[in-house]
Amino acid sequence: MTSTDGAILIRGARLLGGEAGDLLLAEGVIAATGAAAAADAPVGTERVDADGLVALPGLVDLHTHLREPGREDAETVETGTLAAALGGFTAVHAMANTEPVADTAGVVEQVWRLGREAGWCDVHPVGAVTVGIAGQRLAELGAMADSAARVRVFSDDGHCVSDAVLMRRALEYVKAFDGVVAQHAQEPRLTDGAQMNEGELSGRLGLTGWPAVAEEAIVARDALLAAHVGSRLHVCHVSTEGSVEIIRWAKSKGWDVTAEVTPHHLLLTDELAASYDPVYKVNPPLRTEADVQVLRAGLADGTIDAVATDHAPHPVEDKECEWAAAAMGMLGLQTALSVVQEAMVDTGLLSWADVADRMSTRPARIGRVAGQGGSLATGDPANVVLVDPAARRVVHAGESASLSRNTPYVGRKLPGRVVATYLRGRATVLDGKPVEQRMGVGAGQ
Amino acid sequence: MIRHLLSAADLDHEQAIRFLDTAAELRALADRPIKKLPTLRGRTVVNLFFEDSTRTRISFEAAAKRLSADVINFSARGSSVSKGESLKDTALTLQAMGADAVVVRHQSSGAPHRLAASGWVDGSVVNAGDGTHEHPTQALLDAFTLRRHLAGGSGDLDGRRVTIVGDVLHSRVARSNALLLSTLGADVTLVAPPTLLPVGVDSWPVSTSYDLDATLAKADAVMMLRVQSERGANESFFPSARECSRRYGIDARRMALLPDHAIVLHPGPMNRGVEITAEVADSTRSVIVEQVSNGVAIRMAVLYLLLSGSDIVEQPEALPLVAAQEEAQEAFA
DSSP states (O other), X not given: OOOSSSOEEEEEEEETTSSEEEEEEETTEEEEETHHHHHHOOTTOEEEEOTTOEEEEOEEEEEEOOOTTTOTTTOOHHHHHHHHHXXXXXXXXXXXXXXXXXXXXXXXXXXXXXXXXXXXXXXXXXXXXXXXXXXXXXXXXXXXXXXXXXXXXXXXXXXXXXXXXXXXXXXXXXXXXXXXXXXXXXXTGGGTTOOEEOSHHHHHHTOOEEOXXXXXXXXXXXXXXXXXXXXXXXXXXXXXXXXXXXXXXXXXXXXXXXXXXXXXXXXXOGGGGGGOOXXXXXXXXXXXXXXXXXHHHHHHTTSSOEEOOOBOOOXXXXXXXXXXXXXXXXXXXXXXXXXXXXXXXXXXXXXXXXXXXXXXXXXXXXXXXXXXXXXXXXXXXXXXXXXXEEEEEEOOGGGOOSSOOOXXXXXXXXXXXXXXXXXXXXXXXXXXXXXXXXXXXXXXX | OOSOBOOGGGOOHHHHHHHXXXXXXXXXXXXXXSXXXXXXXXXXXXXXXXSOOHHHHHHHHHHHXXXXXXXXXXXXXXXGGGGTOOHHHHHHHHHHTTOSEEEEEESSTTHHHHHHHHSSOOSEEEEEEETTTBOHHHHHHHHHHHHHHHXXXXXXXXXOEEEEESOOTTOHHHHHHHHHHHHTXXXXXXXXXXXXXXTTGGGSSSEEESOHHXXXXXXXXXXXXXXXXXXXXXXXXXXXXXXXXXXXXXXXXXXXXXXXXXXXEOOSOOOXXXXXXXXXXXXXXXXXXXXXXXXXXXXXXXXXXXHHSSOTTTOTTTSOHHXXXXXXXXXXX
């Protein structure tokens, strides 16, 4: 049986996808690596045979909708973080668009505490930029930053901070506590009633278009604003070729602009909307094959810093309807690593070490998350995920640990499987199944 | 034969001709004293209208009744839909009542596709207009009308030049016509201000123009689309209904630019004085009233072919339309 507090010796895993080696997890940290690991293992150490598996640092998601408080019919912190652990994540950022909105210290502390109680992974609440994500006046960003939840990422995600003055002030204000504004880049007037990517297909299907320029105009404006006031900007779910070009240009200027891309924007295209099946309805919408290729290239060359899931659970009735009436969003936590393997690793665009960088190290750095995103070095926190890259599986809705079922990958064969996830040396997932022990509440931080 | 009619793209050339030929045969019925056939006796046709459309609903209702089908009319207003019932629950309710065909009009593009693909209903689904997507039976009746006037009432529309004018962007009639008339060999030109042409229209099987006058001299037919004035006032697609009317409406001067044989169509309801003047609407070139009666014949053909899965031309013995009609006439006499 598994011990939750004892030392664990992971044997023969390909560390960051490279040479096979051992990892000794003890007292919440990686106590030793390589030949020293077996030698240093104390009596009673549990041994895990990881032959053929790839070891990565625990994944960090910058963009997760846990829906609690308010929409516990779609997801709870408990179920969402379980889905995260099964997907190889050891930390998630919970978006602020809950009911009530996470725009006060009270709400972010509640979400943070629920995450600790659940114990599946660390939960870092994202604070709303504006009160009620209404885009009118700044929320108490400092109070959220100073709270027990120690909020560093602020976003009105789901809505764009479209008012240029408000965005400027938010960018300036968060400098006081090294925060970052994560912008949902969507010019609202250009996307009034928008249903899918604006292009030949939207014209044919009679669905109101969501033009690429509505994203790119905001990305460009915000990059200029961030440069002007010397602040950090993070761009959520980049979806278009033009946005990648703008971000590349901003980075070339030395501006502190980072960006994320979702797994689904790396794999799926707007052609799926022709089915009128709302499981493919998401915001920003699925784009064209050309966009997908540029997003992949941007992630490969580091223009896009991170993969973030935008895991967006919705109850069945909000998807089992006509397209226009359906909610936007799709699940992502349990399929993210597989989709990245298919789109980026199996295509030769990223190594596993690069995956660790884009899905753990850099997102942890952007979110200023301590104790996450290491490089499997001795002394790093023992957040580790073991992946079987040779596995193949057909996705079915029933395997979702989320309360919702809105995955766009049902019936699709995806590579890779998360075998085990360790959070500060404690297994949250073993053999692809959750480990139902909650002794690690509040461990570590 | 296809099971559902969701898009004009569902019809290839041969099938489109079959619908038109069947409608031609059924249209002859309209001239008889008893306008009714026993063909769909015992079958149930549901008109499921989530959006007001008296014209289309009564056209389908008349078509179903002339084929002796039982007709259930379900309109969103005053029904459980206004109490928040979902499309799914409404569909399941109708399914429980045993609908053989569901004729659906919905404000959301793709709603008929959802009904057909979801498994919520077993019957044939006929798209009677969905959002800004398609209206395939309107295109069929327009093709039927064009064929009667421009092609001697048979065959296809090879080389006939049809100009469609107005708010193409929001028009399901324009989408379905662009597809169907092209399938039938017509040269279609869409005329609209640039703001009212869909993105990607370059890839459609049509020509486009911003200049109505320039297209009229070569047109065999011109089809005017309804202009919704709120698109101008609230959404800035055009400066004003008056300007839209001046640049893209048809009046006596423009009608005079047409060749002598050319006809004028409108899917209705018309805004007289906006996209079409009374002088044109009431002229001898106007076939707008005839479109309505052709609509019944087309919808009879659609229900007949989808529900019987065969056609009169190939299997006269299976469903002896004319014999049955004569029998009915005799019984009546």
